[in-house]
Amino acid sequence: MRNKNILITGGLGFIGSHIANELLDDNQIVIVDNLSTGNLNNINNPNHENLKIIKEDIRNVDLDEVTSDIDYIFHLAAMASVPLSIDKPVECNDINLNATVNLLKSAVDNNVKKIVFSSSSSVYGENKNMPLKESEPLMPMSPYAASKASCELYLRSFYDSYGLNYTVLRYFNVFGPGQDKNSQYAAVIPNFISAMLEGNQPEIYGDGEQTRDFVFVKDIIQANINAAKSDYNGVINIASGKKLSINQLFDIVKRTLGSDLEPKYLPKRAGDIKHSLADTSKMEKINFEIDHNNFEKQLEETINWFKTIL
The missing domain is CATH 3.40.50.720 (NAD(P)-binding Rossmann-like Domain)
Known part of the structure; x- marks a missing residue:
């Protein structure tokens, strides 16, 4: 354009x-x-x-x-x-x-x-x-x-x-570099990344078995x-077009960061759906x-961006 x-x-x-x-x-x-x-x-x-x-x-x-x-x-x-x-x-x-x-x-x-x-x-x-x-x-x-x-x-x-x-x-x-981790309503990926980079226990709402695309x-x-x-x-x-549970996502972020932190489970939030694909x-x-094969590379790019601002 x-x-x-x-x-x-x-x-x-x-x-x-x-x-x-x-x-x-x-x-x-x-x-x-x-x-x-x-x-x-x-x-x-x-x-x-x-x-x-x-x-x-x-x-x-x-x-x-x-x-x-x-x-x-x-x-x-x-x-x-x-x-x-x-x-x-x-x-x-x-x-x-x-x-x-x-x-x-x-x-x-x-x-x-x-x-x-x-x-x-x-x-x-x-x-x-x-x-x-x-x-x-x-x-x-x-x-x-x-x-x-x-x-x-x-x-x-x-x-x-x-x-x-x-x-x-x-x-x-949606996830990626530039996402606001400071918002009270920040999305799950920046929440996980920022919490673990700062040495804090990440929070999961519900049982973590909800899936997202x-x-x-x-x-x-x-x-x-x-x-x-x-x-x-x-x-x-x-x-x-691929689904991933929040628990699976947490494991990938944890592995990518080399963190030993475990999540803290909180009550399900009102208005949140269980599955999405x-x-x-x-x-x-x-x-x-x-390209369906790039998720972990994209997640790593996102993590590297967060490292520059924390």
């Missing part, structure tokens, strides 16, 4: 900043981020001549002005935490759904070519039809998941009503770019696939 005007909402966050860093040299990038979870340090060159950063909440910024000359939107700005959404459901709806509808309206008014929306496997809830196909009924178990599912419906409706092109990417469990952040970035360039309108799972066959719609 070259010589395009691109808007990245949530562009200072974990995934958004990776997209910005990948595209910045060859495109004009506008980032909207309120710094609630994002960090300017995530951008390799925040003073890049191709970059404009608007440090505002997506609910407050003038979206008509921001999208006036935009070709593509990568929409990642969100309250991206299941536990936080349970604590603050109204705010979650306002940030995730209402702001998205406003963004879609501005995209239509300004003839944006396409929007790529970051959704989540949480929309499937406790659906037990593994591996999960995109056609499965949505069963959100948290306000966060419900807001993502609602956004997906709005994207489809704006395509049908106004011709706004879109691709929804349902991420499964992990996907590396660099694969997520390529999927976003491929989706923007494709002519596919619809929903696609972005995942490895994607059907990845539709990734071919955006000419994308994942």
Whole structure:
């Protein structure tokens, strides 16, 4: 992708900043981020001549002005935490759904070519039809998941009503360099890595037999770019298509680090699902696939990054 005007909402966050860093040299990038979870340090060159950063909440910024000359939107700005959404459901709806509808309206008014929306496997809830196909009924178990599912419906409706092109990417469990280990709601891999590097006992919620489908952040970035360039309108799972229990994950991290620490088991968290595994066959719609043999190498790369910041 070259010589395009691109808007990245949530562009200072974990995934958004990776997209910005990948595209910045060859495109004009506008980032909207309120710094609630994002960090300017995530951008390799925040003073890049191709970059404009608007440090505002997506609910407050003038979206008509921001999208006036935009070709593509990568929409990642969100309250991206299941536990936080349970604590603050109204705010979650306002940030995730209402702001998205406003963004879609501005995209239509300004003839944006396409929007790529970051959704989540949480929309499937406790659906037990593994591996999960995109056609499965949505069963959100948290306000966060419900807001993502609602956004997906709005994207489809704006395509049908106004011709706004879109691709929804349902991420499964993303990990990689740049992930925030300081958040109260940090994901399991950075929690394990940071705890063991700091000599602390890692925490596992539930019995650890819950399974997840992990996907590396660099694969997520390529999927976003491929989706923007494709002519596919619809929903696609972005995942490895392989399942791993939290206990198995812990053993791999422990072995990779050479640690002798054992986990501490805590009660299951509200809103957490038991199993998650994607059907990845539709990734071919955006000419994308994942190398299934790289997980431990990717985990090692992630660990090495965490070593540089701890």
